[in-house]
Amino acid sequence: MIRFEDWQGRIGKTLRAAALAGTLTCFMASGLQAQSAGGQTQNPPPASSQPAQDIPDAPSTVQPPPPPKPVLPAASPDSGNGAEPSQAPSQDQSQAPGSSSSQSEPQPEPGKQPPPPVQTVPAGSNPRNQINPAEGLYKLVVSTNQVQLPVMVKDSEGRRVDGLLAKDFTVLENGKKQPLNYFTSDPFPLSVAILLDYGMPDVVVQKINQTYSALVGAFSPYDEVALYTYSSSVSQVVDFNSRSDRLTAELNQLKLARGRNNGPGVGGGGPLGAEGPMINGVPVQGPPIAPVNTPPREAHVLNDAILRAALDLGKRERHRRKVIFVISDGRDMGSQVGYREVLRVLETHDIQVRAVVVGNSALPVYKQIERIHLKGQGYSDILPKYSAATGGGQVSSELTRNSIEEAYAEITSEARNQYTLGYLARPTVGSSAYRTIEVLVDKKGLKIAAKDGYYPIPGAH
Numbered sequence: 001m002i003r004f005e006d007w008q009g010r011i012g013k014t015l016r017a018a019a020l021a022g023t024l025t026c027f028m029a030s031g032l033q034a035q036s037a038g039g040q041t042q043n044p045p046p047a048s049s050q051p052a053q054d055i056p057d058a059p060s061t062v063q064p065p066p067p068p069k070p071v072l073p074a075a076s077p078d079s080g081n082g083a084e085p086s087q088a089p090s091q092d093q094s095q096a097p098g099s100s101s102s103q104s105e106p107q108p109e110p111g112k113q114p115p116p117p118v119q120t121v122p123a124g125s126n127p128r129n130q131i132n133p134a135e136g137l138y139k140l141v142v143s144t145n146q147v148q149l150p151v152m153v154k155d156s157e158g159r160r161v162d163g164l165l166a167k168d169f170t171v172l173e174n175g176k177k178q179p180l181n182y183f184t185s186d187p188f189p190l191s192v193a194i195l196l197d198y199g200m201p202d203v204v205v206q207k208i209n210q211t212y213s214a215l216v217g218a219f220s221p222y223d224e225v226a227l228y229t230y231s232s233s234v235s236q237v238v239d240f241n242s243r244s245d246r247l248t249a250e251l252n253q254l255k256l257a258r259g260r261n262n263g264p265g266v267g268g269g270g271p272l273g274a275e276g277p278m279i280n281g282v283p284v285q286g287p288p289i290a291p292v293n294t295p296p297r298e299a300h301v302l303n304d305a306i307l308r309a310a311l312d313l314g315k316r317e318r319h320r321r322k323v324i325f326v327i328s329d330g331r332d333m334g335s336q337v338g339y340r341e342v343l344r345v346l347e348t349h350d351i352q353v354r355a356v357v358v359g360n361s362a363l364p365v366y367k368q369i370e371r372i373h374l375k376g377q378g379y380s381d382i383l384p385k386y387s388a389a390t391g392g393g394q395v396s397s398e399l400t401r402n403s404i405e406e407a408y409a410e411i412t413s414e415a416r417n418q419y420t421l422g423y424l425a426r427p428t429v430g431s432s433a434y435r436t437i438e439v440l441v442d443k444k445g446l447k448i449a450a451k452d453g454y455y456p457i458p459g460a461h
Contacts, residue, residue, distance in 0.1 A: 145425045145456065147173075148182070148350060150321060150391055150418040151439050152449040160414065161446060169421055170440040182422025188321040189222040190416055191240060193309035197328035198257055199231035199300045204359040205259030207401060208327060212251040214405035216244050218412040224320070226312065229254070232299035232334065234308045240316065299334035302326075302382060306353065307342045314349040323392075323415045326355040330383040330395075339382055346390050347434075348455045353386035354415060355395040356407045393449035425456070432456055 149171065153161040166183035194215070198205060219225055225247055227238040238250050306324055313322045324346075346353065387395050393414070396407040425435070436453040 145427060146182075147178075147423055147425050147437075147454065149421040149423075149437065149439070149450060150188075150352070151421060152391070152393055152414055152418050153441060154393075154447045154449070156445050156447070160417070161443075164419065164441065164443070166421075168442045169419070170442070171421055171423060172438040172440070173423075173425060174435055175438075178423040178425070180421055180423050182420070184420050185417075186420075187416045188418075188420070189224075189319075190219070190323055190412065191224050191313060191316040191320040192219065192323045192325050192412075192415075193226045193228060193240075193313055195302075195305050195309060195324065195326045195328065196227070196229045196254070197231070197300065197302070197326070198229050198259055199331075200259050200329050200359050202259035204329070205257070208358065208404070209255045209257075210401055211404050211408070212248070212255070215408050216248050216251065218408040219244070220416070223412075223416075224316070226309070227251070228305060228309055229257075230301055230305035231260075232301065234301060234305045236308075236312075240312070300328075300331045301335045302328065302330070302332035303335035303337050303339060303342050306386065307337050307345060310342065310345045310349060310351050313351050314345070321415060321418075322349065322351045324351060324353045325411065326353065326383060327358065328355065328383070329359040329361040330355070330357050330381070331361070332382050339385065343386065343389055344455055346386070347451065347453065348457065350451075350454070352390045352392045352415060352451075353383070354392040354411045355383040355387055356404060356411070357383060357395050357397045358399070358404065361397070388449075389452050391449055391451035 151169070153164060155161055162185070164185075166180055169180070169183075171178045171180065196208070221242060221244075224240045224242050225238070226236065226240040227247065227250060228234060228236050237254070238247055241247075306326070309324050313324070316322060345351075383395050387393060396411065398404045398407050421439070432455060434453055434455055437451060439448050439450040441448055
């Protein structure tokens with residue numbers, strides 16, 4: 001017979017054991033839940049949330065099936081080997097099914113299809129259906145019938161006029177108004193070909209030699225300059241570059257060059273000497289014969305020099321303003337090409353001709369006389385024609401050293417700071433006929449300097 005005290009003690013031990021088992025069960029369940037959550041720290045619930053249950057549900061041991069293994073394409077011959085590239089096993093494949101991973105991928109929600117696998121391409125291979133750039137599917141079509149028109153505007157006193165707008169200009173091509181699609185008054189970098197005439201009298205050449213420092217200073221660091229000399233032939237001294245020190249060094253070397261000396265006198269000795277004709281060393285009686293000066297045959301190939309510079313300028317970048325800067329007396333004689341052939345090259349490549357006329361050609365009276373062409377004396381009015389036709393305006397006729405140096409700075413400044421107008425001309429396929437240009441300004445009393453026209457490039461579209 002069990003006494004009441006013994007029965008009561010057994011019941012107490014049983015209850016304490018049950019409580020201890022429940023505590024252990026809660027502890028183990030919490031540990032399993034933390035392990036299945038990937039080791040991530042859970043944020044504490046907000047104060048307004050409901051308290052969690054004392055005993056959480058045990059995690060399920062049933063895991064969703066792993067995603068299918070991506071099917072890799074066969075290695076391309078371009079990859080350099082015939083074997084498929086090996087891939088490291090994924091995190092799911094390296095563990096046995098049913099085990100938990102500390103960095104498991106997010107699982108899809110029930111009732112939704114998992115996203116399709118992403119297929120990768122081995123390094124060095126080309127995926128299928130890739131566009132081959134060599135097939136020419138991407139092409140840039142550049143319109144070449146864009147006309148760029150530099151314009152210089154001055155008032156009645158010869159001062160440059162600034163502040164005009166696009167609406168103030170009207171451009172006519174072959175008499176038809178052209179709508180402008182480009183306008184700017186910003187300065188342009190220059191590509192300049194300097195032509196120095198060494199066929200002038202030496203006294204004039206030596207005066208020009210003293211102005212070379214001002215000539216170099218007239219250009220900015222953004223300009224590129226080439227140097228040519230000519231007399232009976234044309235020579236390039238410096239190719240196009242932006243280094244002022246190189247241009248200065250070459251010009252200093254040219255200071256040693258001499259100009260024309262008008263030919264040596266013929267006299268003293270010989271059958272035509274001052275003593276008169278002689279026979280067997282005995283003078284023949286009679287009046288003495290005056291010495292005869294026979295100057296050598298001159299050549300001033302100005303047209304050839306401009307053509308040489310124009311062909312070189314035509315190869316420079318299109319974003320630069322192209323200028324031929326001539327320092328000469330303006331005489332041409334003995335050139336292989338004529339004015340019209342050279343002008344066509346200038347107008348085709350949008351090249352301006354600007355000039356400083358020196359020597360006797362700068363004298364007001366002498367300029368009027370030289371307009372009359374004398375046989376055997378060449379032409380002296382070509383530079384003003386070149387300058388007017390290409391938009392360079394009037395040439396500068398200077399006599400003194402200071403005026404020549406001031407002309408250098410003025411010419412380069414005007415060439416750099418012009419209004420630039422642009423319009424789209426009609427297609428030029430199969431046509432290269434000359435097209436005239438006329439620029440009008442809606443202001444009174446202003447003088448406009450712009451090119452007379454241009455020759456379109458055949459085949460432009």
